[in-house]
Amino acid sequence: MSIFFTPYLIPILLGALLIYWFGLRRDRERVLFVALLSIAALASLHPVFAVIAVAITLVVRQVVVFVHARRVSVRAALVFSISLGVIVIAVGKYGQSMAHAVWGQNDWVTAHLIMPLGLSYFVFRTLQYVFDHVRGVLTDTSFLRLLAFLFFIPTFQAGPIETYQGMYGKRSLSFDRQLFFKGIRRIALGYFKKVFVVDFFIHLVFGSVMLKVGDLGYHPSSAHPLEPLYYVVVVFIRAYADLSAYTDLAIGFSALFGFRIMENFDRPLVRKNLGEFWRSWHISLSSWCRNNVYFPLYGATRKAWLGLYASMLTMGLWHYVSFTWTAWGLYHGTGLVTVAWWQRTRKARRKALKKRGKKSWASHWVFTPLPYMFTFFYVAAGYAFVSSLHIDHALRLFAFCWLGPLIWLKHLMM
DSSP states (O other): OOGGGOTTHHHHHHHHHHIIIIIOOSHHHHHHHHHHHHHHHHHHHOHHHHHHHHHHHHHHHHHHHHHHTTSSOHHHHHHHHHHHHHHHHHHHHHHHHHHHHHHOTTSHHHHTOOOOTTHHHHHHHHHHHHHHHHHTSOOOOOHHHHHHHHHOHHHHTTOOOOOHHHHHHTOOSSOOHHHHHHHHHHHHHHHIIIIIIIIIIIHHHHHHHHHHHHSTTOOGGGSOTTHHHHHHHHHHHHHHHHHHHHHHHHHHHHHHTTOOOOOOOSSGGGOSSHHHHHTTSSHHHHHHHIIIIIHHHHHHHOOHHHHHHHHHHHHHHHHOOSHHHHHHHHHHHHHHHHHHHHHHHHHHHHHHHHHTTOOOGGGSGGGTHHHHHHHHHHHHHHHHHHTOSSHHHHHHHHHHHHHHHHHHHHHHHO
């Protein structure tokens, strides 16, 4: 269950704010309070993970200390940290199912291998901390501040994946009334999106269609040709409302304690190409992949397409290791590679036309809405993959997202 919807949230929050702003004066005391409060909140829901995560934090902090002291090489630190991250995600996401196969569902080990939803965010923040130390952009090795950064409960479950320097560099050390009330407004907006829009309105209006099309036995050939497209559009909008609601809550609750957490969405539904979409959708995750996957790979190979595919596959498999998420990553990687090629081609063509004193017909205003519409459609169609547990069902939905409108138009003209 989300920490934002626990029944004791309001009294604990009010008490914590009073202690934080009026009972504690020194910055170290406030950071310690945030760390202890966050760990306690996590431990109340996932006690086993809380213990493991604190141990991982100790190990990671020691790794960067050894790097600065030149007791271990940068390569060894990176290999160890990435391997540790992969193991943590693997055990956290798939350990329980493996334990089911070995010990059965009623075993103690199986019952205590439930990991929190924010596990992947925890791992990516940990890796970002190590990468920034290795690159030399971060030198602070305070264990206390690292605990508060990694366990900060408003951002733990659903991000954003704020950087260590971003979290502390934008922080207000004294009570900021404007920031505080801005936080309250974001909290109200987040609860409205989550409770009313996602859990009530979308479920009430579109719930039957989502259940029908989402069923593994559903076959588009026996339904209205536009139904699969209708389904993925609803799933896409629901995902945006849900994720942006958690971002609003994370930013809002962080602001109450003086932290200015980065925005995670910037009007992604109205972007004219896939590149712009990914610069405005889940910004912290796409930025993480761009900085830590795309740029290093591009720097090593000078192949932009390879970096784009690797980034989107990383993003997909970060969610879940499956054929559907792999297909989703390849789909978006292909889209980004195509957009990059088209932009290079169009730029060269416009340059050539300009030399001849001509104007491109594609610059006419009639064509302006088309890229926005196609980008929205392209991203929505990708939800055919990630809204299904089986690749065959996902491929049927995906195919009819594209074929359905053509079949519908054919029926209209007959």
